[in-house]
Amino acid sequence: MDILLIEDNKLISKSLVYTLKSKGHAVTLCENCEQTIVHAGEEFDLIIMDVTLPDGNGFELYRDVSRVNTAPVIFLTAMDDEDHIVGGLELGAADYITKPFSTRELLARIRRFDKKATGQSTVLSVGNIYVDTESHVVRNGDTPVELTALEYRILLMLMQNAGKVVTRERIMEKIWDIAGNFVNDNTLTVYIKRIRQKLNTDCIRTVKGIGYKMEAV
Template sequence: MATLLLIEDDPLVRRGFQLALSRHGHDVRTADSGEEGLREFHSARPDLVVLDLMLPGIDGFQVCRRIRAVGDVPVIMLTAMGDDFDVVGGLAAGADDYVVKPAQPSVLDARIRAVLRRSAGHDGVRVHRDLHIDTTALTVSLHGRPVPLSPTELRLLLTLSRAPGRVFSRQLLLEEVWEHDYLGDSRLVDNCVQRLRAKIEDVPAAPEYIQTVRGFGYRFGPV
């Protein structure tokens, strides 16, 4: 269960998100201003902060900068619909993602889980649903059971999973996994992907983790 800090000055929005995210299994702390949010941040030590940008007193941009100044706790900002200035400013302040209000709690929960998955790799373990990748011990487990991988298969998985959602071309994978600095044989990549899918996908023919981007390459999901 993740501990979340929700900083939102609108009491109806704040209470609605708190109840909904609690039902999704999160421990949700709340604050109604930037000043209170910073105090709660230092006392609660949350796993992730959901931050409204338009706050009384210290605004969300300043709150985000102060959070970034002391650590790498993920921040998802809440922005007004169609306000590109808020999005650009929030990302520049250090936010990891954004959700446009009004937002369905299920959408916010999905973004929270995606950001937490991406940040999980910071301590050496990347968690993607039932797939756990220990980048320190160089081990992989699926549904709690170890998955034996060849060195090349492991290196391919580590490369793709370091940036979920990013599309890697076959040529780039050849360079990074096989260390080819020339236009190599893309079948090396395709065959290794097939072997890896057979080991980590519940249904290799309908992959969730190693996804094909037709005509270009592969990306790692879910994101």
């Protein structure tokens, strides 16, 4: 797995990087919010994030990272009271581990998100449209579909919520363009049109006044 580790404690980060790499994972280490924002838009399978960082709060950082990255997040923190735990999970975090913790416990938690280890498929499909979340290859049947990074993120969001209506507001809140700017209402319409044209199918249905739904045709 490609893991983004956000931890400012050098003793903890050194130990975690060694352990994760010894288990075959690739690790990118960031020690603060500033470094994290630089790498946030890169492709990761999992993000491990300390809540207390020298230049900001991990909960606030999570909001920024989740707009440009769909990887699940595990929070690491010394704050073990219920309010902090519930707050992190309500933000959308996949898991929460309080310090001190054993490397055995952390590796067990990480294994839940390792699709290869758990035998889960990395391919999402709706009708004839296939998205491989590991290789980031998109296909219509056997035909490859070339999408920009932003188009891919929009399609992935719709595929992950196949059969459900995804509001325009939710898409615009979560998706940034390459310059770090939010996608606005007008440009979202343009991107959806381009994705439909490239997929050459009507699987993205407009729900008037609300948003879009990905469904088989």
